[in-house]
Amino acid sequence: MKEIIDVASTHGIESFVIGMPHRGRLNVLANVCRKPLEQIFTQFNPNFEPSDEGSGDVKYHLGMSHKRINRVTNKEIRLAVVANPSHLEAVDPVVQGKTKAEQFYKYDDNGKKVMSILLHGDAAFAGQGVVDETFHLSDLPNYTTHGTIHIIVNNQIGFTTDPRVVARSSPYCTDVAKVVQCPIFHVNADHPEAVMNVCRTAAEWRNEFGKDVVIDLVGNCINQLYFNGKILIVQLYPMR
Numbered sequence: 001m002k003e004i005i006d007v008a009s010t011h012g013i014e015s016f017v018i019g020m021p022h023r024g025r026l027n028v029l030a031n032v033c034r035k036p037l038e039q040i041f042t043q044f045n046p047n048f049e050p051s052d053e054g055s056g057d058v059k060y061h062l063g064m065s066h067k068r069i070n071r072v073t074n075k076e077i078r079l080a081v082v083a084n085p086s087h088l089e090a091v092d093p094v095v096q097g098k099t100k101a102e103q104f105y106k107y108d109d110n111g112k113k114v115m116s117i118l119l120h121g122d123a124a125f126a127g128q129g130v131v132d133e134t135f136h137l138s139d140l141p142n143y144t145t146h147g148t149i150h151i152i153v154n155n156q157i158g159f160t161t162d163p164r165v166v167a168r169s170s171p172y173c174t175d176v177a178k179v180v181q182c183p184i185f186h187v188n189a190d191h192p193e194a195v196m197n198v199c200r201t202a203a204e205w206r207n208e209f210g211k212d213v214v215i216d217l218v219g220n221c222i223n224q225l226y227f228n229g230k231i232l233i234v235q236l237y238p239m240r
């Protein structure tokens with residue numbers, strides 16, 4: 001994400017609107033947006049009353065907006081992580097609407113100042129119709145935000161749902177993105193240099209063509225044991 005932000009900032013983007021689900025969210029708030037850790041931890045204070053600000057929802061649903069200097073370009077950038085509910089992917093059109101509004105008020109007709117980044121889970125990306133709808137609107141003149149970078153945090157499982165038998169019929173979770181024929185990069189999440197390279201290319205693509213691009217960040221959290229050619233056990237790494 002930082003590589004995308006650095007490259008985009010080099011090309012003049014000054015505001016990033018980010019939408020993402022819960023997993024990894026505190027990490028993004030802390031390490032990408034640099035929301036002060038004191039603020040994050042304070043929100044977990046058990047002494048909060050229901051009427052206190054920010055107390056009514058789980059903390060990993062909350063968003064933030066923050067201005068900071070990008071260390072690579074020395075330009076000021078704004079990062080907004082949009083608040084989201086438990087309903088996976090519901091945040092996608094909200095992010096696009098916010099991005100479009102910011103572009104409108106900045107007279108940013110080509111998306112050269114404001115851009116959106118959406119993070120998805122692999123199961124949610126294939127399974128929620130709102131993703132399909134967001135893609136379908138993405139290249140229409142009145143709706144386009146001139147290219148969203150989609151990052152799929154692909155742990156090859158949907159909570160406990162095995163994708164091969166009960167989640168989807170298509171081999172890749174990213175196949176829904178084929179509807180707009182945007183580039184889709186499948187990259188090994190365990191290969192940081194490859195991930196950086198793909199992120200750089202995605203940011204360059206978005207800057208050059210103003211169209212969506214998908215990064216399928218494939219992690220390997222499933223350990224399969226085969227017996228007589230059949231999957232005997234699917235063991236999850238202890239990440240959940």
Ligand SMILES: Cc1ncc(C[n+]2csc(CCOP(=O)(O)OP(=O)(O)O)c2C)c(N)n1
Nearest residue numbers: 023086087088121122123124155157158159
């Ligand atoms: C709209 C909606 N449907 C169902 C759920 C229930 N649910 C919570 S987590 C989850 C699995 C998501 O899997 P994936 O998108 O691969 O992300 P992961 O949890 O693996 O990071 C589901 C179905 C939900 N939160 N929102």
